[in-house]
Amino acid sequence: MTSEKRIRQIVRQAATANLGSANFTSVINSTATDSTGHEALRITIVIKPGAETKIKGDAALDTVVQIQDRLRKAGEERFPLVEFATTEELRERGNT
Amino acid sequence: MRRAISAAYYGLFHAIMTAATDQFVGKKNRDRVHYGLVYRSVDHSRLRELCNQVRSRSDRIKPYAPSGGFDPEIHAFAAATVDLQEKRFIADYDVMARVNRSTALLSIASARAALARFNRADEEQREAFLSLLMFKPR
Numbered sequence: 334m335t336s337e338k339r340i341r342q343i344v345r346q347a348a349t350a351n352l353g354s355a356n357f358t359s360v361i362n363s364t365a366t367d368s369t370g371h372e373a374l375r376i377t378i379v380i381k382p383g384a385e386t387k388i389k390g391d392a393a394l395d396t397v398v399q400i401q402d403r404l405r406k407a408g409e410e411r412f413p414l415v416e417f418a419t420t421e422e423l424r425e426r427g428n429t
Numbered sequence: 430m431r432r433a434i435s436a437a438y439y440g441l442f443h444a445i446m447t448a449a450t451d452q453f454v455g456k457k458n459r460d461r462v463h464y465g466l467v468y469r470s471v472d473h474s475r476l477r478e479l480c481n482q483v484r485s486r487s488d489r490i491k492p493y494a495p496s497g498g499f500d501p502e503i504h505a506f507a508a509a510t511v512d513l514q515e516k517r518f519i520a521d522y523d524v525m526a527r528v529n530r531s532t533a534l535l536s537i538a539s540a541r542a543a544l545a546r547f548n549r550a551d552e553e554q555r556e557a558f559l560s561l562l563m564f565k566p567r
Contacts, residue, residue: 363453368518390542393535398508401484413516417531428528 335409343375343407347399348378351392356384358420367412372379374413377406382419394418431520432461433533436507437540438517441510444544446471449559479562480507493561495553502550503558509543 341360348357348410367373378396380388397415401403404413418426432530450468451459459466473490482490483499499507516536519526547555 368515373515380531385534388535388538388544390538390540392533393539394509394542396507397504397512397539401512405485410431412511412515413510414519416516416529417535418529419531422529422531426529429542 335407343403344376344400347396351396352388356380365414372411374411374412376415378417380419381418382421430528430533433534434520435517436534438513438538441540452559466467483507490561495557500554503554506543506547515560
């Protein structure tokens with residue numbers, strides 16, 4: 334199992350490289366269960382307000398691909414469930 | 430939001446099943462009953478299994494993969510498919526999950542990009558993926 338710190342580092346690198354620092358804010362990790370009943374990683378990529386309409390499909394796709402690949406290479410067996418949320422959306426659901 | 434995420438996955442699923450069935454039954458036979466039979470022969474778990482094999486560069490599919498393996502376009506498609514299938518499952522069945530607009534918008538954009546990548550891959554790459562989808566190696 335990969336350390337929390339290493340997971341954040343991998344996600345942060347992928348998000349910064351693909352989404353750009355103008356759109357990306359931070360990462361929130363937690364555990365979850367995937368559709369097959371296995372333990373999974375819930376990764377919330379926090380983006381700036383309005384970034385959800387600026388980020389291109391290729392950038393979102395490459396972020397997901399790189400997170401999956403790099404976590405697997407780091408020995409992480411849990412599947413990363415990647416979601417995106419603006420700071421406003423997080424506030425609405427009480428995550429901040 | 431839930432319907433949007435679900436539709437993003439299903440758009441990908443139906444596009445790949447159409448490509449696979451066109452390849453093996455023929456586009457000109459779309460109105461034949463056999464087209465529907467072949468189209469319906471692959472389920473979501475089979476697609477997921479193949480995508481996971483592509484993602485992990487599994488030895489199980491190596492003999493049937495293109496020489497040099499699947500290229501980054503097919504890898505990206507496989508990664509997106511598993512990701513969207515998980516999101517679809519949450520959107521459709523997890524009543525406790527909070528589904529937000531950003532995830533919905535970026536899921537749709539990501540699904541479109543994944544399909545464009547698949548269609549950009551070489552014919553040999555696409556044919557190998559679709560063959561493995563329809564005919565599971567024993």
